[in-house]
Amino acid sequence: MAKTDDMIDDLVKDLLPVRKHALHRLLILALVPGIVLSAAFILLGHGLRPDLSTAVSQAAFWAKSAYPLLLSIVGVVALVKVARPGGRPVAAAAPALIIYSLLTMLGLLQLNAATSPAEHHRLIMGISYWFCPLIILAAGAPLMAATFWFLRRAAPTRPRLAGFIAGGTAGSIGSWVYSWGCIENGLTFVALWYTLGILLCGFVGAVCGRHFLRW
């Protein structure tokens, strides 16, 4: 009991005011350097796509970039939710599915418009399908460090779920960064291989969550 008295004394001495929306600030503080590192990795290690100036006038480029960006927004909201004790980000599932369905629908329209079997194949497999998920994993790594740094200062009570969301969000932001370097135009390609990369990040996050998010 005396030890508890001492501890309460220490805690009171250590008290600092907490600003409103401090949790959101902490997340931004974590994400900004994460995005900078991820962008540096893509710029220096991969480079912007060579035809960027023509790509920005194509709808497919913007659809490809919007998909991970929208997923990132859903992910960040879910991340704040799961960072609080007892937080269950169930509300994130529906928007994530809707975003994915929209992308798949656009991808199918794009496939329908394809004129040759070669183009068809290019829209699905591209020329980079085998390393696309790996690049996303690498581009997501600094962001995963950021989201875990954030969660370790918060209070997630479901370590695996929190890890999955941290990883998936990091992967989504990482693939948005990569979408500026990736040369593919196929939305089916994005729906398959970007999503695989993001899920891979989520899986790594879930495994890490079991170890790093216990408190």
Add this chain to the structure above:
Amino acid sequence: MKQLTETELKALMLLSLDGDETAYRCLLDMLRHLLVSYYARRLGGSAAAHVDDLVQDTLLALHQRRITYDRARPFTAWFFTIARHKLVDHHRRSGGRAHVGLEAIGDVADDYSEDAVAANMDVNRLLASLPAWQGEMIRQVRLEGRSVAETAAGAGRTEAMVKIGVHRGIKALAARLRGERGEDG
């Protein structure tokens, strides 16, 4: 001890978040007493040393993770979710004892869930104090809502025996409860 309300505790928490040391000390003192009874009930008499550890752990977690408290939401719900998290963690580390209670602890998440869980655990504890077959009859007939005939068929007894079992069991429980209350006050 005086009954603490959500309103009072939340007011203290909001002051503490603004850096009011007096309010914070008051809050920690009140929560400490709440936690002692919360953990003592759930761990049983043999684990008094663990209770202190858990109380300290939980107060420390409140301090280190107070950034996750959302000012627009109830304070006790937030706080007891942390307390429950520490209890689950304690059970896991001490080898998964008392698993039965854990699922119930995980499921409930509203303001006054601590009491609901406690009531549930108390019922189980009381039933365990009866002869096994009487406890089982009460569980089936009164808690699970089966018919006397069904229960009798399942247990291979006559309906009259089931009725008598439930009746005697409940009388014994009532006597026990009166006894417990007598001891307390």
